[in-house]
Amino acid sequence: MNITQRILLTRIVTGFILFFLILRFFEHATPSRFLAPPLFLVQLDIAYWLYKLADLPGLIVVNKTGAVFFDICLFLSGILLFFFPLRKIWILSFTILLFIYAISFNYFGMHHTHPLAGFMLILFPFWAADNVRFNMLWEGMRYYTCYLYGMSFIWKTCIGDSFFNWKQGIGSFKLNLVNYLYQNPDTLLSGFYRWCLQESWLINSGWILVILLEGFMLVGFFTKKFDALLFWIPVIIHFSTYLFANAFFIELLVLDFTFLTGRQLKKIDGFLVVLQSKLPGRYRTRQEKEITGDSIS
Amino acid sequence: MKAVRSILMNTYFGKLFRKDKFVFCIVFLFFLFSVVANAIRLETTPFFLWNLYAERYYPADDYSMYEIRYNNKILNFKHSWKQPQQILLMDPLLNYISVRHDHQPDYWHRYLEDHWAPMHPGFKSWIPNLSNQQAQYDAFPAWYVNYLSSIVNEPITDLAVLKKKLHYEKDGRIIEIASDTIRLIR
Numbered sequence: 015m016n017i018t019q020r021i022l023l024t025r026i027v028t029g030f031i032l033f034f035l036i037l038r039f040f041e042h043a044t045p046s047r048f049l050a051p052p053l054f055l056v057q058l059d060i061a062y063w064l065y066k067l068a069d070l071p072g073l074i075v076v077n078k079t080g081a082v083f084f085d086i087c088l089f090l091s092g093i094l095l096f097f098f099p100l101r102k103i104w105i106l107s108f109t110i111l112l113f114i115y116a117i118s119f120n121y122f123g124m125h126h127t128h129p130l131a132g133f134m135l136i137l138f139p140f141w142a143a144d145n146v147r148f149n150m151l152w153e154g155m156r157y158y159t160c161y162l163y164g165m166s167f168i169w170k171t172c173i174g175d176s177f178f179n180w181k182q183g184i185g186s187f188k189l190n191l192v193n194y195l196y197q198n199p200d201t202l203l204s205g206f207y208r209w210c211l212q213e214s215w216l217i218n219s220g221w222i223l224v225i226l227l228e229g230f231m232l233v234g235f236f237t238k239k240f241d242a243l244l245f246w247i248p249v250i251i252h253f254s255t256y257l258f259a260n261a262f263f264i265e266l267l268v269l270d271f272t273f274l275t276g277r278q279l280k281k282i283d284g285f286l287v288v289l290q291s292k293l294p295g296r297y298r299t300r301q302e303k304e305i306t307g308d309s310i311s
Numbered sequence: 312m313k314a315v316r317s318i319l320m321n322t323y324f325g326k327l328f329r330k331d332k333f334v335f336c337i338v339f340l341f342f343l344f345s346v347v348a349n350a351i352r353l354e355t356t357p358f359f360l361w362n363l364y365a366e367r368y369y370p371a372d373d374y375s376m377y378e379i380r381y382n383n384k385i386l387n388f389k390h391s392w393k394q395p396q397q398i399l400l401m402d403p404l405l406n407y408i409s410v411r412h413d414h415q416p417d418y419w420h421r422y423l424e425d426h427w428a429p430m431h432p433g434f435k436s437w438i439p440n441l442s443n444q445q446a447q448y449d450a451f452p453a454w455y456v457n458y459l460s461s462i463v464n465e466p467i468t469d470l471a472v473l474k475k476k477l478h479y480e481k482d483g484r485i486i487e488i489a490s491d492t493i494r495l496i497r
């Protein structure tokens with residue numbers, strides 16, 4: 015991956031993260047909109063212990079000015095990283111602030127969820143100034159994506175045994191959708207869900223298929239030939255769990271970008287060039303122009 | 312032996328070791344701790360456990376749910392993409408109900424007191440700082456009203472939580488069997 019492709023990749027990743035952060039802001043799920051919740055949960059996670067003992071919750075969530083300042087810094091660093099993708103200060107600050115945000119959300123939400131895990135990790139490879147080092151770290155992130163789904167498969171088949179419970183699909187379906195079905199009995203989706211409840215074999219088979227797809231991600235450890243396919247597997251997994259298990263893990267799809275090859279990035283860049291040529295001008299930072307020798311301004 | 316070494320050196324970690332030992336150490340340790348965390352079932356961020364739905368779920372006919380009613384309106388979580396907001400509205404509330412309404416001890420407070428502190432007596436003084444205390448539970452209803460009010464964009468004068476017992480009919484429809492009201496403010 016060359017430096018132009020790295021710039022594009024930084025923008026894709028940052029843009030994806032910013033989109034969901036903005037969504038969270040409007041959903042009252044960023045520190046300035048938490049309004050200082052009193053209850054919290056640390057469990058046995060040392061990172062949360064340190065967060066609490068360092069009094070970060072008091073500083074960036076409970077303190078109103080601190081919370082507003084934190085949100086401004088979080089969004090501003092992300093926006094600046096989008097426009098200046100090679101500036102180390104924005105990469106470092108956005109990574110750290112995202113990490114703290116994810117811990118804050120789980121801490122006050124009293125639920126140590128994992129949809130933000132991708133946001134917490136994905137930017138670390140961009141810390142590398144040297145492009146060779148970046149490529150190695152980015153490849154490592156690709157392996158982590160394969161590991162994540164592979165480990166989920168191992169949990170369901172070897173450590174736990176839910177894979178061998180034929181009724182697991184319909185069990186989690188009924189549990190997770192009971193609220194929706196009760197509160198929204200007349201929607202088209204509820205009608206579809208009721209049909210699914212009659213055809214429980216379909217939900218159970220879908221559940222088995224999702225686990226097998228998770229297991230298939232382990233192929234990524236041995237070859238990159240299937241990367242185009244591996245890109246779509248997490249998309250299928252998370253959209254099916256969104257629809258059939260009421261689980262919003264779409265944010266984790268940020269890790270999916272690790273399967274984009276240099277050739278695909280070149281295609282995306284080409285598409286964007288065509289798109290931008292129809293606009294009055296094409297924006298490039300001075301640093302980018304120097305690196306890419308691009309004369310488009 | 313040479314063959315094994317050759318295979319290992321051609322792996323991602325082998326190449327990383329040859330090219331950049333510093334990065335190798337960081338990446339290798341990250342993967343190692345991630346695997347160990349899953350093996351010993353102890354999550355320490357960023358070494359996550361990927362065990363969601365690893366335990367068995369069996370279908371039942373009856374389920375419980377909590378419904379929030381404010382100003383004679385029902386709070387309806389219609390879209391899954393609103394889950395971050397739903398988590399902030401539901402999980403602390405369920406903990407509050409469990410402790411204050413059902414008079415159950417806070418699970419993590421009890422775990423730290425009964426299991427963790429005896430093994431690590433030096434850290435016992437930290438426990439009050441690491442779990443919710445009475446003052447925090449006292450402050451919860453006011454925060455909840457304020458937070459919900461900011462979401463629904465209207466002042467809240469009446470707030471109740473209904474614990475409902477629901478039953479799946481054969482055709483997939485749901486009927487209410489029982490309902491218990493927990494009033495937060497009136």
